Amino acid sequence: MRSGTGAAPVMTRNPVVIAGAGHSGVAVAAGLRSRGWEGGVLLIDAENELPYERPPLSKELLKDGASDESAVLRKEKFYADKGIDRLAGVTAESIDRDSRTVLLSDGTRQAYHRLVIATGSRARPLTVPGAGLPGVRSLRTRGDALELKRLLVRGARVAIIGAGYIGLEVAAAAAAKGCEVTVLEFQDRVMSRVTSGPVSRHFEQLHGRHGVRFVFGAAVTSIDGGQRAESVTVADGTVFPADVVLAGIGVLPNEELAADAGLECRDGILVDGDGRTSDPAIYASGDVTRFTSPIDCASQRLECIQNAQAQADRVAAHITGQAAAEPEIPWFWTVQHGVRLQTAGVRHPEDQAIVRGEPSDGKFSVVYLRKGRLAAVDTIAHLADFRTAKRLIAQGARIDPALAADPGIPLSEATSGTPNHSDADLAAARS
DSSP: OEEOOOOOOOSSSSOEEEEOOSHHHHHHHHHHHHTTOOSOEEEEESSSSOOBOSGGGGTGGGSTTOOSOOOBSSOHHHHHHTTEEEEESOOEEEEETTTTEEEETTSOEEEOSEEEEOOOEEEOOOOSTTTTSTTEEOOSSHHHHHHHHHHOOTTOEEEEEOOSHHHHHHHHHHHHTTOEEEEEESSSSTTTTTSOHHHHHHHHHHHHHTTOEEEESOOEEEEEOSSSOOEEEETTSOEEEOSEEEEOOOEEEOOHHHHHTTOOBSSSEEOOTTOBOSSTTEEEOSTTEEEEOTTTOOEEOOOSHHHHHHHHHHHHHHHTTOOOOOOOOOEEEEEETTEEEEEEEOOOTTSEEEEESOGGGTOEEEEEEETTEEEEEEEESOHHHHHHHHHHHHHTOBBOHHHHTOTTSOGGGOBOSSOSOOHHHHHHHHO
C-alpha cells in the first residue's frame, strides 16, 4: 500500500528513495522535509504496519499486562501531511547504479534521484543442530517479540544464549514472569563486549538476586528435542532443559543490497561523514553502516538509536546542501530489573577503568581513560556523571585518575592539565 501521497512541489523528476523504514530511514524522510526538500520522498518498508519503536521490544512489550501494540515512530497523518510516500510490505531487491533504479520485491522498478540504504541489521542466526526447532527464537521485530511474549509463561524453562543487552533484557522479563531462566554465555562475564568487569559483576549479581542462573564459558553445540526444543547441550556435555531458547548472539548488518551492487562494504556499508557510500548517488545510514568515528578516528559500526538518527540528519543535510549538526557523542542504554545502565562514548578494552562510587550502593559510575583523556563512561543511577561525561568526552578532556576515583568530587572538577581543545593534542590522542 501507499500512504502519505501529498502534493509537495517536485524539484527533481525522481524521488529520494529510502530502502528501510526503521529509526534511521524514517528520520531521513522527516529530515528531508524539515530541511525544505520539495522533491519526492519514498520509503520502502519491509513490514506492513507503521514503522515502530524498536527498544521496547525486549523491555516493555514483554511485560505482563503490557499492550501488544508498539509505539509508532510517526503517525499515519505525518506521512500524509509531509508528502512522504510509504510502500509497505515490499523490499528493495537489487540496484542498477547505471540507470539509477531499484528493483523491488513486487517486480516493479523504481527510479531514484538519490538512494538511501537504511536496511538495518538482523539477528545473527544460530548454526548448531536443532536451531530450527519450534521454541527456538530470536528477537528483532515486533512479531518476534509477540511470539516470545506468548512463550514466556510462569514455570517455563528458558535458556538464553548470549549475555548481551538483548539476552539480559529478556532474562529480566522472563524472570519477572516466573520463568526458570538460565543464561549461557561463551565469555567469562555478562556484556563483555560493551562494558568492564565492575559493571558486568553488578548486573550479574542483580540478575542472580532475581533467580537468573549464569553459565560462563558455555559453547552451545546443539539444541535437542522431538517436535520442539526440549534442551540445550554445551561443549562439555552438560544438558540444560529448555522449553524456550532465545538466541541473543548479536546482529549482522543487512549489507547485501549494497554489496551486490558493488558498493564498498566491510561488516557494514562504508560511508563517509555525510553518509555517502562509494557511489555519490547512494547514501546509507543506521545500523547497516561502518564509518570512521569523528571522536577517536576508529572504524566502527554502532547499533544504537542515537547514531541512527544522527546519521540520518547528516544524510538529509547533505542531500539538501545544508550543514549538519555537530557530531554527538554516541550513547546507549539498557534497563534490566528496573536498573538503568547509561553509556556515553565507545569503550575500548585497553582503556583504563576507574570506578566512582560503591557498586553495592546501587549508584556508581565507571569512567574510561584513553591516553589520559576521557573516552567513555558507564553510569548506574548517576545522571549527573552521564551528562558531564558526554560534554567532557566531546572536549577531549584530560582526567586526573585520582580525582576521578573520588565520588565526592564532581566529574567536572576531575579534569587536569591545560585547555583540552588543541587540535594537535587531539590528533595525537587519536593516533
